[in-house]
Amino acid sequence: MAxxxxxxxxxxxxxxxxxxxxxxxxxxxxxxLRSDPEGILEISLEGITKGKWKVTLEWNFEDKEYSLVKDIEIPYLESLST
Known part of the structure; x- marks a missing residue:
């Protein structure tokens, strides 16, 4: 799974x-989503179709709000559909 x-x-x-x-x-x-206790976050791409996407993450820590924006492209791969 991607x-x-x-x-x-x-x-x-x-x-x-x-x-x-x-x-x-x-x-x-x-x-x-929630990361594991060590801070590792896995974002599954299940259900996300091929194409260009803008991904925005929002979270807060110690009463401050944060965001991260990334442009990604998901190619068509046989392994994504199996």
Whole structure:
């Protein structure tokens, strides 16, 4: 299964928005995730179709709000559909 791995310095709970920039999928896909105690966050790409996406992560830590925005492209791979 395809995924994005990220590493934080502490455990985080994040809200992840996937916005399809190809405009094939109009509504954003939203996932609520939590990293492991060491701060490793795995974002599964299951249910995300091939194409160009803007991925936004939002979280807070010690009463401060943070966000990270990345543009990604998910290629068509046989292994993604199996």
């Amino acid at each position: 995924k994005i791995n990220m590493c934080f310095e502490h455990q985080v709970a994040v809200k992840v928005f996937f916005l399809n920039t190809d405009k094939i999928i109009k509504k954003p896909i939203i996932k609520y």
